[in-house]
Amino acid sequence: MQKQKQTPGRQGPGVAFVLFSTICFSIEPIAAKVAYRGGATVMTTLTLRYFLAAVTFWLLTLAGGCPFRLPRRQLLAVVALSLGTQTPTVLALFEAFRYIPAGMAILFLYFYPTVVTILAFFFLKEPFTWQKALALLLTLAGCAVILGQPVKTLDPRGVILSLTAAFTYAIFLVGSTRLLASIETPVYNACVSTILALAVGGLALTSRQLNLFFSSQALVAIGVLGIVSTVLAMAALMRGVKEIGASRAAIISTFEPVATAVLGFLVLGESLTSWQMIGGAAVLAGVFLQRRT
Template sequence: MDDETIGVALVVASAIGFGTLGIFGVLAAEEGLSIPTVLALRFAIAGLVVWAVLWLRGRLRRLRGRMLAIAFALGAVGYATQSGLYFLGLEFMTAGMVAIVLYTYPAFVVCLVAVAHPDRVTTTLLIALGLSIGGVALITGADPAGADPRGILVVLGAALAYSLYIVVSQRALETVDAETLTAFVLPAAAMSFVLFGAGTDTLALPSTATAWGVTLAIAVVATAIPVLTFFAGITKVGASRASIISTAEPGVTVALGALVLGEPVTAVTIVGGALVVTGVVLIQREGG
């Protein structure tokens, strides 16, 4: 296969991997695992895998000073907040619905950019923003089977946190590559949940083989592998195209939610999700 085909395949694999996160999150909750436990182990194990792969490839770099502090803040505050709210959202809504609502984060990025640089907001971006908001509004107003108002607010909070994470990390990526930054973000996020779990007495190791299996799947299948394959895909097809291909992620979650968890998928869910994804594609094309 040529490089382009391999690149597309890698990004699709990444989208599928990330798309399993909500499914494994629901299964983890069914096993009685707390959110701090799941996420502390998720980021710690995924961090070890990423560090090992980068070391074997001779690409492991150390961060110092200001860049180390930025990476720590991105992980301990930004990524940790986004992930915590994402998993909290799974307690109120279906995995598919959570994935769709989270995917409004590019719209939040547009809003943040508009505040700082109004001149960069185009008609296309405004249309994309309207489509994303319209998709969520449609789902919230017409699909009570999957949409809980509390869950919508929680996951929108996750989307906002993720958009802030992206805006800050984009500045950091001007001086450090994405793989290295991620290698430091992951353990910082793990530390955040270790401290939170210890402080709230909600941290405990999985007690069954099934619980460990789900935890490892979240860390490896839904985190480390998609992170690495996404970066590998970017080198072959470019960041803009990779971002557009990755919009398959919420569709994967919706499909797996229906197949594995028996979650309801209505026409409204499909239409609303399509509006959100269309908005994301327009944003990525405009930004690329």
């Protein structure tokens, strides 16, 4: 299969798509906190989130007239990638929250752009330039400043789970890049979200953690998670990955902690320190480098 050439004219929209997806993803922790406060459990929130996303994606696919039947080989590849990487990513990260602070778990998760860049170099033949290396250093340093917490005694289980999530998510992005070369983006998103919904929902039922007794506030928050932080976020991210490649998209996605910090300040009244602003500036510098290359 011939590698799609990324022309400068296509890079601008691709960067914009990825930035938009990071803003949508940044709403996730805020909406999740609201859902939990309203009585929804973690597994209930994840199950309803992905079921809502799956239904929405399929409606959009049918409305757009996209051919949604995949050859058996492609369908098996999507199932394997979704169950083997994206599902473990979600479960490992939320499980890591039980053992280490959420900020520290997210910090370990953001090792994934480095993994994506390495995997994309070997498997997707994406170039590894000095701009990309500098952007990685800037964005990782910025994330460390924004999310950084005093490192006391960290439970190794939380560290391992967070790094596992980083590694599996990196594989998901690289694998998605290859599959999107022959699968329409709306169809791919519909299949992935459906598989996630069935996998998480099955686990919630078997573990008896599915509880539908929660407040209307939690219901609204789950709706935001399903539509904004899943449908809009995934649609924009996968379109961006298709335009600019997995490694650049992963580096630009480190803008998410910046957007989360700002939203936490505006919506939840959380503090926004000068150090976080410095970290945000470093991330923006790395993103700007990706826009220029």
